[in-house]
Amino acid sequence: MIVLMQNQELPKLDELYKEIILEHYREPCGKVPLEHVDYEAEGMNPLCGDEVKLSLQLKDKTIEKIHIEGHGCSISVASGSMLASILKGKSINEAKQLSLFLKDMMHGKVDKNEKDIGDLEALEGVKKFPVRIKCALLPWTTFEEALAGHEHVEIS
Amino acid sequence: MFDLNRIRKDFEILNRKIWDGKPLVYLDNAATTQKPDVVISALTKYYKEYNANIHRGAHKLAEEATIAYEAVRDKVKKFISAIDEEVIFTRNTTESINLLAYSLGELLVNEGDEILLSEMEHHSNIIPWFLLRERKKCKIIFAPINENYELDYEKLEKLITKKTKIISITHKSNVLGTVNDIKRIANLAKTNGSIFIVDAAQSVPHMKVNYKELGCDFLVFSAHKMCGPTGVGVLVGSKELLFKIPPFLGGGEMIKKVTFDGFTPNDIPWKFEAGTPNIADVIAFGAALDYLEKIGLENIYKHELELTEYALEKLKQFDFLKIYNPVIALSPLQAPRNDNYSGAGIITFSNPVVHPHDIATIIDQYGVAIRAGHHCAQPLMKKLGVSATARASFYFYNTKAEIDIFAHALKKAFDYFEVGACKELKLKGRSNDSPNAKPGAAKIR
Structure with a gap:
């Protein structure tokens, strides 16, 4: 028998739109143009049209600067802004690990407290709004694609 | 009332x-509409009482299922005031347009020819033509919209040339709600000798559409946007053209005769209905049409x-x-x-x-x-x-x-x-x- 997910508890909007998320949405980081672009990728969510273009400037396997542009909802813009600020100064390996951790967190595989992830903690609330998980992960998937040297990524 | x-x-x-x-x-509702109980019970009645494959089998159930399925073609015709035209069931509007882009394209379109669309088309009325462009090296032209979110008919008229083999335009935009003047475009198409396809996915469910009056060559729409089940699309068009164009998909039902050397396609409409169709869904679509007529x-x-x-x-x-x-x-x-x-x-x-x-x-x-x-x-x-x-x-x-x-x-x-x-x-x-x-x-x- 099919069990419908009816009459579930109403997920609280404040869990999705945490103050820190709205702050990042209001004034996103990662807007300063780079001196040189080492890797770059464009990502889009074909279902809703959210688009992001992400460029990386590296120095000795460390991420020196990130530039991010595009258009999207508050969740996708905030997530991209957090990415730009948190990955600055991180090594490529650290960055990859953080990206993996965030994905696992969104899919409920790890708890946010297992790692010090700063502002990214705020994205945990998106879990309760499954259709929005893609919005939160779009910048991160695009980041991974940039590292992989791919030019384009579409999440489905 | x-x-x-x-x-x-x-x-x-x-x-x-x-x-x-x-x-x-x-x-x-522009994405999909809800289904009334009569449609849902038509579905279950078929599965519970006369489930059988159609057009084959000499048994009673096959006969009942075939009659019920085929009867929906006439209901569709009546619904849109078509008379001599043929009704083909596909999976959805998208498949109907793909069928036309493929089969009409094979027959009519050559390198350098033009297909005229509009800027307000759904992807379903763009991509099949892009695919045709890859095969035939034709050009895809988009008629512009104006500041009032309506087609610019004067510009559209100028875009119709001797090279325009096919014009395919939506009746009602799924974004803007704009209802286009199909009669006007049909006249232009006819004068120019272009085939005119109308994407009626958003119009047929919401307003009285009279196929004869519109004057287009093909009209396509989906059952699920008009109280019917998902998985049923409609293609209505002139028998003459459908007779001439090649089949789209190959397989059961669409053939008359097969040998080790080749095949002879079936008559229309079955020539375009390869494989076992969505029998239950087509029958339930008939119930949806009855329901809408009643309202x-x-x-x-x-x-x-x-x-x-x-x-x-x-x-x-x-x-x-x-x-x-x-x-x-x-x-x-x-x-x-x-x-x-x-x-x-x-x-x-x-x-x-x-x-x-x-x-x-x-x-x-x-x-x-x-x-x-x-x-x-x-x-x-x-x-x-x-x-x-x-x-x-x-x-x-x-x-x-x-x-x-x-x-x-x-x-x-x-x-x-x-x-x-x-x-x-x-x-x-x-x-x-x-x-x-x-x-x-x-x-x-």
Whole structure:
């Protein structure tokens, strides 16, 4: 028998739109143009049209600067802004690990407290709004694609 | 008589409660409509009482199923006032257009030929032609829309040339709600000798469409947008052309004779219905057509028009909203045009501060279902200068009380992002596409 997910508890909007998320949405980081672009990728969510273009400037396997542009909802813009600020100064390996951790967190595989992830903690609330998980992960998937040297990524 | 209370009782899903017990307010009817009980019981009746493959088998069940399936072709014809035309069942509007792009394209289109579309087309009426372009090296031309979100007919006329083999244009835009003047384009197509296809996915469910009067060569639409099941599309067109063009998909049912050397295609319409079709769904679609006829397309249109006008009036309180529907639709009752049919039932909007996704998420908390995104019309979104919009779309079972809930929920969404406090942003002409868009002081509770 099919069990419908009816009459579930109403997920609280404040869990999705945490103050820190709205702050990042209001004034996103990662807007300063780079001196040189080492890797770059464009990502889009074909279902809703959210688009992001992400460029990386590296120095000795460390991420020196990130530039991010595009258009999207508050969740996708905030997530991209957090990415730009948190990955600055991180090594490529650290960055990859953080990206993996965030994905696992969104899919409920790890708890946010297992790692010090700063502002990214705020994205945990998106879990309760499954259709929005893609919005939160779009910048991160695009980041991974940039590292992989791919030019384009579409999440489905 | 149009009895809304009685109509709503026909749809069990309209009793559905969302989240903590809020009534469902379903305003995503341009995506798909709900199904009345008669349609659902037609489906189960087929499976419970006369499930059999059609056109084969000499047994009683096969006979009953075949008769029921074939009878729906006549219902379709009657529904759209077609007489001599053939009705082909596909999976959806998209497949109907793919069939035409492939089969018409094979017969008619050569290198350098042109296919004329419009800027307000759904991806389903763009991609099949791009695919044809890859095979045939033809050109795809887009007729522009004007500032009032209507086709620019003068420019369209100039784009029709001797090279224009096919014109394929939507009857009613799934984003703008604009109803195009099909008769006018049909005349141009006929004079020029171009084949004219009309994507009627958004029109046939909502207004009386008369195939004969439209004057097109092919009309395509989907059952699921008009109370029918998913998985059934319709292609209506001239027998002569369908006879000439090659088959689309190969397999069972579409052949008359097969040898080790080749095959002879079946007669139309079966030539285009390869494999076992969606028998149950086609039969249930017949029930949907009967149901809609009973309510009356004129009544449906009138009710949607009233709802649209009521909703637009309600939305006036949000003066920061940009609405992407023809001005004529903003006062449809005062300014009837195009056979009184223009722009009813669809309201598409956006604003500089709250992204459509955020609007949709917030109003979902109030049980209100709308669509946010590009509505499978990315080129049109680009033309409009946005990447996404929000769309509320109505059907005959929606009520003014539901519009009130919708407006209330929207208010909550705008309050949440304190949109009212950000009017200065609107004055600066910011779009929600700007990555730097500042939503003002976001309210945290």
